[in-house]
Amino acid sequence: MLIVSCSHGKHLGSLIAKKAKARHSGLHVDKFPDDELRVRFESGLRNKSIVLVQSFYKNVSDCIIEAILAAKTAKELGAKKVILAAPYFPYMRQDKRFHKGEAVSQPIVTGLIDKYFDTVYLMDPHLHRKNKLEHLFKIRSKKVTANSLIAAYIKKHIKNPVIIGPDEESYKWARSVANMLGVESRILRKKRYSSYHVEVKLNKKINLKGKNAVIVDDIISTGNTIMETAKILRRLGAKDIRCICVHGIFANDALNKLKKAGIKVVSTNTIPNKAAKIDVSGMIADSLKTG
Ligand code: R5P
Numbered sequence: 001m002l003i004v005s006c007s008h009g010k011h012l013g014s015l016i017a018k019k020a021k022a023r024h025s026g027l028h029v030d031k032f033p034d035d036e037l038r039v040r041f042e043s044g045l046r047n048k049s050i051v052l053v054q055s056f057y058k059n060v061s062d063c064i065i066e067a068i069l070a071a072k073t074a075k076e077l078g079a080k081k082v083i084l085a086a087p088y089f090p091y092m093r094q095d096k097r098f099h100k101g102e103a104v105s106q107p108i109v110t111g112l113i114d115k116y117f118d119t120v121y122l123m124d125p126h127l128h129r130k131n132k133l134e135h136l137f138k139i140r141s142k143k144v145t146a147n148s149l150i151a152a153y154i155k156k157h158i159k160n161p162v163i164i165g166p167d168e169e170s171y172k173w174a175r176s177v178a179n180m181l182g183v184e185s186r187i188l189r190k191k192r193y194s195s196y197h198v199e200v201k202l203n204k205k206i207n208l209k210g211k212n213a214v215i216v217d218d219i220i221s222t223g224n225t226i227m228e229t230a231k232i233l234r235r236l237g238a239k240d241i242r243c244i245c246v247h248g249i250f251a252n253d254a255l256n257k258l259k260k261a262g263i264k265v266v267s268t269n270t271i272p273n274k275a276a277k278i279d280v281s282g283m284i285a286d287s288l289k290t291g
Helices: 010-020 060-076 105-116 147-157 168-181 224-235 251-260 281-290
Strands: 002-005 023-031 037-041 049-053 081-086 119-123 140-144 161-165 185-187 189-192 198-201 212-220 241-248 263-268 276-278
Touching: 002 010, 010 023, 010 049, 010 281, 023 060, 037 060, 049 060, 060 081, 060 105, 081 281, 119 281, 140 281, 147 168, 147 241, 147 263, 147 276, 161 168, 168 185, 168 212, 198 224, 212 224, 224 241, 224 251, 224 263, 251 263
Parallel strands: 002 023, 002 049, 049 081, 081 119, 119 140, 161 185, 161 212, 212 241, 241 263, 263 276
Antiparallel strands: 023 037, 189 198
């Protein structure tokens, strides 16, 4: 097995290779003057199983094209198998036509991956209306979750936690982490009006006396879901507000916005950022080893 770090997988590729006891190589990526991508493998691929590590953040469309160019090229250069390990996989929230005429992007993007890869490993994909990866990919797919790492982090750093899921979809993370820790959890209700406007509501009062509220979610993008949840927790008397997410996208400087609001934020390193304190490389390496 050869682990190849794509441009947005460099922060994890060599760590994953080390932990999987596999060889590691980079992928040379640059651009032609007209902004088209050029990718070039730096080692021989013949008869090898190639794992492309790519986290699809920031220039998401370029990340997708780069992964496809690399996967097709790997096959042409004799790779036996081409596997995608995606610490963060995009477009998963676009699983429905929310507005008239809009693209349902999720199956379109997973369809592209189907065409060029043999297997995918996705770290905590945002599965909602299509609840299983098998419903999304025709190729072999495996979900890897950081929940046990998040639980271990909370156990080590936060006393008397009560876990708060900010919306119905967050139960897969919030409830699972709470169950692992054997502590109370509460899932709130959220209504999304636009990318930037959400309303979070408390369905039943929570007693936070002597407890530390920890919001657990899969993704923080604009940070507004967390800001709205924090307002509710403050009204309930919470002093310290902490939140932990798997994927810290932190669009438009959201991490600073949350910090300025006095919210302590921790994320995993599926996407590199200043709050990335939980390392998922071992988890991905274990999954690749067990297949
Ligand atoms: C969606 O349901 C996700 O689980 C997150 O709650 C959402 O993506 C967060 O987005 P934002 O940070 O922009 O409120």
